Amino acid sequence: xxxxxxxxxxxxxxxxxxxxxxxxxxxxxxxxxEVLYYTGGLAMFLFIIQxxxxxxxxxxxIPYFEQAHxxxxxxxxxxxxxxxFRSLHHWGAQLSIGVLFIxxxxxxxxxxxxxxxxxxxxxxxxLLGISIFFGLSGYFLLxxxxxxxxxxxxxxxxxxxxxxxxxxxxFLRGGIDVTGETLTRFYAFHVSVLPILTLILIGIHLxxxxxxxxxxxxxxxxxxxxxxxxxxxxxxxxxxIWLVALGVVVTLSxxxxxxxxKKADPLAAPPENIKPEWYxxxxxxxxxxxxxxxxxxxxxxxxxxLISLGILFxxxxxxxxxxxxxxxxxxxxxxxxxxxxxxxxxxxIIGFLT
Amino acid sequence: xxxxxxIYKNILQCLCCSYKSIKTLIxxxxxxxxxxxxxxxQEKNIEVFPxxxxxxxxxxxxxVLFWIGIIxxxxxxxxxxxxxxxxxxxGIDKEEKDIPFxx
Numbered sequence: 001x002x003x004x005x006x007x008x009x010x011x012x013x014x015x016x017x018x019x020x021x022x023x024x025x026x027x028x029x030x031x032x033x034e035v036l037y038y039t040g041g042l043a044m045f046l047f048i049i050q051x052x053x054x055x056x057x058x059x060x061x062i063p064y065f066e067q068a069h070x071x072x073x074x075x076x077x078x079x080x081x082x083x084x085f086r087s088l089h090h091w092g093a094q095l096s097i098g099v100l101f102i103x104x105x106x107x108x109x110x111x112x113x114x115x116x117x118x119x120x121x122x123x124x125x126x127l128l129g130i131s132i133f134f135g136l137s138g139y140f141l142l143x144x145x146x147x148x149x150x151x152x153x154x155x156x157x158x159x160x161x162x163x164x165x166x167x168x169x170x171f172l173r174g175g176i177d178v179t180g181e182t183l184t185r186f187y188a189f190h191v192s193v194l195p196i197l198t199l200i201l202i203g204i205h206l207x208x209x210x211x212x213x214x215x216x217x218x219x220x221x222x223x224x225x226x227x228x229x230x231x232x233x234x235x236x237x238x239x240x241i242w243l244v245a246l247g248v249v250v251t252l253s254x255x256x257x258x259x260x261x262k263k264a265d266p267l268a269a270p271p272e273n274i275k276p277e278w279y280x281x282x283x284x285x286x287x288x289x290x291x292x293x294x295x296x297x298x299x300x301x302x303x304x305x306l307i308s309l310g311i312l313f314x315x316x317x318x319x320x321x322x323x324x325x326x327x328x329x330x331x332x333x334x335x336x337x338x339x340x341x342x343x344x345x346x347x348x349i350i351g352f353l354t
Numbered sequence: 355x356x357x358x359x360x361i362y363k364n365i366l367q368c369l370c371c372s373y374k375s376i377k378t379l380i381x382x383x384x385x386x387x388x389x390x391x392x393x394x395x396q397e398k399n400i401e402v403f404p405x406x407x408x409x410x411x412x413x414x415x416x417x418v419l420f421w422i423g424i425i426x427x428x429x430x431x432x433x434x435x436x437x438x439x440x441x442x443x444x445g446i447d448k449e450e451k452d453i454p455f456x457x
Binding site: 228237239257 | 413
């Protein structure tokens with residue numbers, strides 16, 4: 001079937017002109033901060049890379065604690081281009097979480113969460129949480145001593161939450177301690193539960209973006225220079241950014257392939273100077289600030305409660321910021337956004353350097 | 355007679371010295387090998403990147419070609435985008451509603 005015949009076949013059945021018209025009529029405002037609009041599309045592109053490379057790796061990975069580590073070594077050393085796909089998956093994960101953080105913090109600072117986009121903020125925030133859990137569960141699938149210790153600390157930390165902590169800990173671990181059961185659970189989360197949730201949430205998030213259109217910051221409402229059509233202007237710029245991102249991921253994968261650590265031994269002591277992945281460093285540093293015993297109470301538990309309250313406030317910020325909802329400037333929430341962003345960056349850097 | 359005695363003495367001294375140095379050498383060799391025994395038991399670092407020089411060369415070459423392809427595509431998209439923006443600025447991209455069909 002020739003191209004024209006195929007096109008006619010599709011056009012007979014589906015309203016492609018209507019779709020084209022919709023894309024052309026979708027207008028994007030041009031202003032000082034428009035570059036931040038591209039972070040959402042970039043995160044989605046990196047997610048697609050993760051899905052593809054993850055599917056390839058899942059053909060060869062064995063999710064059983066006695067063979068998991070060995071199967072990764074075989075993927076890297078014996079499979080043709082196995083090292084490359086594993087490296088792409090690793091760097092794709094790092095970059096997608098990084099871009100998601102930039103997307104969330106830019107949304108916070110530009111107050112794009114304000115009425116009527118509260119649900120957009122909520123779905124985006126849950127997507128960030130899911131991505132972080134994607135990172136943790138994927139890290140554990142390596143079944144090396146560092147990943148093992150990291151999951152023990154992370155699930156132990158969640159266990160410090162009052163009332164529901166014990167349930168979360170045992171649900172994640174699949175028992176009292178981190179064992180082969182935990183690996184099976186994390187594999188199930190990583191390859192089935194989280195991808196389905198991600199696809200549903202991305203679908204809702206995109207539908208809401210289409211419904212509400214792009215948000216313009218209050219300070220820029222009067223400075224919008226013009227509106228450009230999404231297709232082809234913005235989509236072409238998106239393509240350029242995606243190509244650069246693809247180049248960066250591939251270059252990092254070739255020049256800095258991730259190492260494989262020693263196989264995890266549940267009975268061995270955790271390795272010295274252990275650090276979590278970079279996106280957990282701010283939590284790690286915050287926990288370090290609290291003493292073991294605070295006014296007769298468990299310091300770690302107080303730290304976890306305070307962090308949870310901070311994250312809950314961050315999550316519900318569109319409902320607290322009433323001024324922005326009315327379309328007025330709200331400098332208090334701008335400062336709150338700056339403090340949150342600065343705290344995350346500073347704590348991550350300190351955690352990285354110490 | 356005196357000369358042969360001196361030579362004999364010198365040889366003996368030399369032998370003594372070399373015996374001492376050989377003893378030190380053997381001792382240090384033993385100590386070194388003892389120190390190196392745990393290294394034999396240590397796990398080797400797993401190679402996460404092809405180690406053969408030819409494979410490495412091919413990979414780096416492919417990376418360079420990949421970037422040339424990316425830059426080429428970016429240039430093409432950029433040119434196309436400029437052309438679209440030029441047409442949009444001229445205002446001739448919009449179709450007229452009541453335009454007559456030529457057929």
